[in-house]
Amino acid sequence: MTQLKDKAPLGKVIVITSGKGGVGKTTSAAAIAAALAKRGHKTVVIDFDVGLRNLDMIMGCERRVVFDFINVIQGEARLKQALIRDKRLDTLWILPTSQTRDKDALTQEGVEKVLNELKEQFDYIICDSPAGIERGAQLAMYFADEAVVVTNPEVSSVRDSDRVLGLLASKTKRAESEGTEVKAQVLLTRHDQRRIDAGEMMTIEDVLEILAVPLLGVIPESPAILRASNVGMPVVLDEPSAAGRSYETAVARLLGEDVDMHMEGEKRPGFFSRLFGASA
Amino acid sequence: MSLFGFSLRPRRPKSAQTAKDRLQILLAHERRDGSDGPDYLPMLQADILAVIRKYTKIKEDDVDIRMERNDDISSLEINIEIPSEGPEKSIASALPGRRMKSRG
Ligand SMILES: Nc1ncnc2c1ncn2[C@@H]1O[C@H](COP(=O)(O)OP(=O)(O)OP(=O)(O)O)[C@@H](O)[C@H]1O
Numbered sequence A: 001m002t003q004l005k006d007k008a009p010l011g012k013v014i015v016i017t018s019g020k021g022g023v024g025k026t027t028s029a030a031a032i033a034a035a036l037a038k039r040g041h042k043t044v045v046i047d048f049d050v051g052l053r054n055l056d057m058i059m060g061c062e063r064r065v066v067f068d069f070i071n072v073i074q075g076e077a078r079l080k081q082a083l084i085r086d087k088r089l090d091t092l093w094i095l096p097t098s099q100t101r102d103k104d105a106l107t108q109e110g111v112e113k114v115l116n117e118l119k120e121q122f123d124y125i126i127c128d129s130p131a132g133i134e135r136g137a138q139l140a141m142y143f144a145d146e147a148v149v150v151t152n153p154e155v156s157s158v159r160d161s162d163r164v165l166g167l168l169a170s171k172t173k174r175a176e177s178e179g180t181e182v183k184a185q186v187l188l189t190r191h192d193q194r195r196i197d198a199g200e201m202m203t204i205e206d207v208l209e210i211l212a213v214p215l216l217g218v219i220p221e222s223p224a225i226l227r228a229s230n231v232g233m234p235v236v237l238d239e240p241s242a243a244g245r246s247y248e249t250a251v252a253r254l255l256g257e258d259v260d261m262h263m264e265g266e267k268r269p270g271f272f273s274r275l276f277g278a279s280a
Numbered sequence B: 001m002s003l004f005g006f007s008l009r010p011r012r013p014k015s016a017q018t019a020k021d022r023l024q025i026l027l028a029h030e031r032r033d034g035s036d037g038p039d040y041l042p043m044l045q046a047d048i049l050a051v052i053r054k055y056t057k058i059k060e061d062d063v064d065i066r067m068e069r070n071d072d073i074s075s076l077e078i079n080i081e082i083p084s085e086g087p088e089k090s091i092a093s094a095l096p097g098r099r100m101k102s103r104g
């Protein structure tokens, strides 16, 4: 990691998206960005949910927002002025969005300009997408190199994820003009083994069979998530928890490390090796 | 501190209380100023830039306005980096950390 310092920043854009609302995008964007920064990668997390700013609260910097993403796009502030440095990690930055404007304030040219400027300074640029598949969500994914599709083991979430996977394959810059693919992986969140055992919730295998994309990780349903949001800490920086460890594992895999996914609280250790043993 | 003769051990505040406190502070500001902070900030910044430029050359990026909202008071921190020219190399920044307090 220290060797990276002299090199040009990586400038990789990763969108956290889902289609369906409330599945854990913002929670995941904050946790993934913080976990990357903890490992020494210079990381910025951007809120694309214009009009419903929430990332600042989850990151605990809500009292320090002066200028935002929209101010920068509209030329009212410089990027440097809108970026908020995290108080806990000096490799982590937040670009908040506007709470008063609407999604029309986002323009493709504006987003591209800001992302290009960020690419010159950051290793990872994490885009927290709004729900839906409209303008805001499309712009959040348009310039992505990779995508994390946050999915709950529940019918409407899986269906929406499928829709979003279709958009990632067609309505992105990579797909449209570069003929390359946005690498998409599923992050299964709010996983509840008890309800799966009771037959009330689809299993990981069920979901993967339907979506047919690689699994990045599994985040358990956990009270630690609510606690972390209450205090404004990404869950990986808060008190140790199963959810925090699961995000760290997901990030290791995002970085291409060959780590085994063992599920927190999972009583059948052989289960994940069965799932991933062959593909790795 | 002792109340009714026994002392209350300092306890970690419950996270729900922290959540409520954070929301109360934030929403009080948002309801008053609109959600994006006082809207005179971009103009204030432009004016500061113009004033400094009467005396020396600085770039737009050299003026940095930071705000921290708190319960009853918000602080505005304005940092202006003035590039050192020629022999006077030591003046790396003027008005370091000068704060303007505004009643909130
Ligand atoms: N693993 C989890 N365990 C328990 N609660 C969770 C978990 N993940 C997310 N939540 C809760 O679910 C709710 C929605 O989470 P979050 O805001 O991250 O979703 P979102 O996808 O960003 O929503 P939106 O579509 O509105 O932007 C929050 O209350 C959050 O605390």
Ligand SMILES: [Mg+2]
Binding pocket: A025, A026, A027, A049, A054, A128, A129, A130
């Ligand atoms: Mg969100």
